[in-house]
Amino acid sequence: MxxxxxxxxxxxxxxxxxxxxxxxxxxxxxxRAIEDGFGxxxxxxELGNVKYHSxxxxxxDLKDDRACLAGVVWRSAAxxxxxxxxxxxxxxxxxxxxxxxxxxxxxxxxxxxxxAGLGALMALVEERKRKLTAEGLFDPARKQLLxxxxxxxxxxxxxxxxxxxDILHRLEDRFPRHVLVWPVRVQGxxxxxxxxxxxHGFNALPQDGPIPRPDVIIVARGGGSxxxxxxxxxxxxxxxxxxxxxxxxxxIGHETDVTxxxxxxxxxxxxxxxxxxxxxxxxxxxxxxxDSLARRARTCWLRGMEARRTELRAAARALPSxxxxxxxxxxxxxxASDRLPRALVANAQGHHRAYERIAxxxxxxQMQRLVAQRSERLASLATRLNSSVRANANAHATRIANxxxxxxxxxxxxxxxxxxxxxxxxxxIARTGQLLTALSYQGVLARGFALxxxxxxxPVQRAAAITAGMGLQIEFGDGRVNAVAEGGDGxxxxxxxxxxxSKPRQRKPAAxxxxxxxxxxxxxxN
Numbered sequence: 001m002x003x004x005x006x007x008x009x010x011x012x013x014x015x016x017x018x019x020x021x022x023x024x025x026x027x028x029x030x031x032r033a034i035e036d037g038f039g040x041x042x043x044x045x046e047l048g049n050v051k052y053h054s055x056x057x058x059x060x061d062l063k064d065d066r067a068c069l070a071g072v073v074w075r076s077a078a079x080x081x082x083x084x085x086x087x088x089x090x091x092x093x094x095x096x097x098x099x100x101x102x103x104x105x106x107x108x109x110x111x112x113x114x115x116a117g118l119g120a121l122m123a124l125v126e127e128r129k130r131k132l133t134a135e136g137l138f139d140p141a142r143k144q145l146l147x148x149x150x151x152x153x154x155x156x157x158x159x160x161x162x163x164x165x166d167i168l169h170r171l172e173d174r175f176p177r178h179v180l181v182w183p184v185r186v187q188g189x190x191x192x193x194x195x196x197x198x199x200h201g202f203n204a205l206p207q208d209g210p211i212p213r214p215d216v217i218i219v220a221r222g223g224g225s226x227x228x229x230x231x232x233x234x235x236x237x238x239x240x241x242x243x244x245x246x247x248x249x250x251x252i253g254h255e256t257d258v259t260x261x262x263x264x265x266x267x268x269x270x271x272x273x274x275x276x277x278x279x280x281x282x283x284x285x286x287x288x289x290x291d292s293l294a295r296r297a298r299t300c301w302l303r304g305m306e307a308r309r310t311e312l313r314a315a316a317r318a319l320p321s322x323x324x325x326x327x328x329x330x331x332x333x334x335x336a337s338d339r340l341p342r343a344l345v346a347n348a349q350g351h352h353r354a355y356e357r358i359a360x361x362x363x364x365x366q367m368q369r370l371v372a373q374r375s376e377r378l379a380s381l382a383t384r385l386n387s388s389v390r391a392n393a394n395a396h397a398t399r400i401a402n403x404x405x406x407x408x409x410x411x412x413x414x415x416x417x418x419x420x421x422x423x424x425x426x427x428x429i430a431r432t433g434q435l436l437t438a439l440s441y442q443g444v445l446a447r448g449f450a451l452x453x454x455x456x457x458x459p460v461q462r463a464a465a466i467t468a469g470m471g472l473q474i475e476f477g478d479g480r481v482n483a484v485a486e487g488g489d490g491x492x493x494x495x496x497x498x499x500x501x502s503k504p505r506q507r508k509p510a511a512x513x514x515x516x517x518x519x520x521x522x523x524x525x526n
Contacts, residue, residue: 027101034106038097043069043108044116045093050085060085062093062108070107071095081113090116115226122226125233129260132235137242138263144247146267146278147215149286152178153279154214154246156198159183163220163251163272170276175283180214185231186221192234195219199240199248216279217244219261220251220272232259241265251275446477 021029045062052058056075061068071093073081085091095110114122132138153171157163159181171177182201184194205213219241221232231237232252241248241264250265251272262268269275437443445451452460455471466472470485 024101027099027104031099031101035096035098040094040096040111041108042092042094045069045091047085047089047091048087050087052085058085062091070100070105071110072107073110073113077111085113092116125260128233128235128238129263132238132260132264137238142242143266146247146249149175149281150177150215150279152180152212152214154180154182154202154217155220156182156184156195156202156217157220157272158186161186161222163222166273167218167220167276170273171280174277175280175286177280178212180212187224187228187231191231192237195231196234196236196240199237199244203243203245214246217246217248218251218269218272218275218279219248219265220275221253222272223254223257229253229257229259232261237261238264249275249278442477445475448477451475 043062045064048061048063050060056078058073058078060071062071063069091113093108093110094112095108097106097108099106155164155167164181168179171179182198184198185191199217202214202217205211207213229252238260241250241261247266249267249269250261251269251274252259252261255270267278269278441451453473453475454460457473460466466485468485472483472485474481474483
């Protein structure tokens, strides 16, 4: 049902006294009214129909469930937007409301844009970035150059994701290298500590240890939201990347994802696949370049050899012939050979005249004077020689006398030492003989014992070894006798001849009997 005002508008006649304006004037008035009424506004909504224009501008729609607002980001403000704008992303924008007369619509000229709900995180990232920048961690002078062809590549990433497969496949396609994977969590609690520990761990590997030390490190993760990539904004991870002595490549998220580790790394890759491309060159390209350089070097060498050969031929043509070089020396030799006989004759005549002049000065009186001078000099030398001979003889005689006295003293000392040594050896031999006599079996025989031997002279130690009729030799202290055994069963003799064994008589001291043998000498010389 139409309202009364709408009904009145339909039945009222047109007002002919209104001022007539053009479309452009009306659009300009509307533009001024909207811009004056709505200066800077902050709007929250969902992105829709995002278009990146070739001119650098970004056109988008900002909408909610009941309305849609067109928006534009001019090329000058586009670099300040750090996230990739996609349809469905909820954002908070700040800008000016204006109109676009060409299409009779209003729009917002966006100056700043940030994801909705992430403003605090982004502010924290910016604050942390300013702090680390002030410390110099993002200074370009700290960044290292990547090696041209690393032998070992260390990768810090999740071992179960698609990132490591993309890196391995890309390395296999370009230039296969040895890859060390340090498995870590790339999001969630504890992921930042694991990533920092992995970077420090690779740097702590010894150069010639059992595990090879990487020549370059790749820290990689797939795309995600700001919360998913938050571990790589952690201060510990950024400091570990800045302190790494091994060149480090960061490959976090997609091309539009920016984390703080990207500023501290030596090289930033937009994707993990691009990181693999940065780490190694294309093997086919290197081989082609080497072949090209080899061909160029050979061509240059051949060209240089040909130039040297041409220069040599030109120099050879400029050189004179051997006949021309030797003609003048030959002529000089012929002239010198013609002058040589005359020069020899003139030289001999000159020497003859010099001889005659010298011979004229040698008179007999001068010769006698020279002889007398030489004789006096020889006599003086003879006198000095005789004096030296006598002095030398006296000195040697004195040395010989001193040596003789010393030798005589040494001879006397050696004779005394020899006599003492001989006496000591005699005494030692006497004591040794006494000891030998005391230990000899002959001393035992002298005390009344006997030694029984068989016919071959071997000692018989047991009665069981004697058989009837066996020839024996019995040695006493004063000689030997031969005997023949009558019984050899080893039993003691039975009969009246057998006498009971008596208790051995105790020996008396040698001093108790006057006819006792002399006391045996001590083995120690006392």
